[in-house]
Amino acid sequence: MSLTQEEVSPGLVVQLDTAMLRALGGCQTNAVLGPDGDRSVVGTQDFLVVGLDAAAGRCTAVPLFAKTAVGNQPLENGKKSGRDDEWIGTDTFFSCWQHWRMPVASVVAASADDPTTSGNRRxxxxxxxSALDDIKNWEGRNRAAYRDA
Known part of the structure; x- marks a missing residue:
């Protein structure tokens, strides 16, 4: 079942097509853009929604990864719920240095390939x-300013 705008809330984990997000426009990232290139994620990527501005119709999310890297922090397995294959009991890391601000409507549109349904959303x-606030607070310590994705 397709994701609805009402389901987009802090704590939601959803698979998004970043090419579609970019094509739809209105998305920003604070991933480093430097001489070595753009560090923002590409392709299909899981994101954790950490903030929602319902009045503006926008959310803030961080990409999730199966492997650790410099600047990534682990999620606690005991705080995971929903569809459990490749989610509960697996290592998952969020990027401290990459946040995305996205229109909620774009999140819904770019989530077409998410493998969950309304009954088992991750x-x-x-x-x-407070755990989500701790992740979102990295946004204010980021090395890079927000820019169009």
Missing amino acids: RYAAADR
Whole structure:
């Protein structure tokens, strides 16, 4: 079942097509853009929504990874819920240095290939808003300013 705008809330984990996000426009990232190239994620990528501005129709999310790298932090497995294949019990890391601001409508449109349904959506820290705030707070410590994705 397709993701709805009402389901986009802090704690949602959703697979997004970053090419579609870029094509739709209105998305920004604070990933480093330097002499070595653009460090923002490409292709199909899982994102964790860490903030929502319902009045503006925008959310803030971080990309998730299966392997650690410099600047990544682990998610706690005990705070994961929803569809559990390749989610619960697996190592998952978020990027401290890459946040995305996206229109909620674009998140819905770019989530067409997400493998979950409304009954088994993946979520993180559903009962622990402070854990999501801790992840979102990295946004203010980022080395790079927001730019169009």
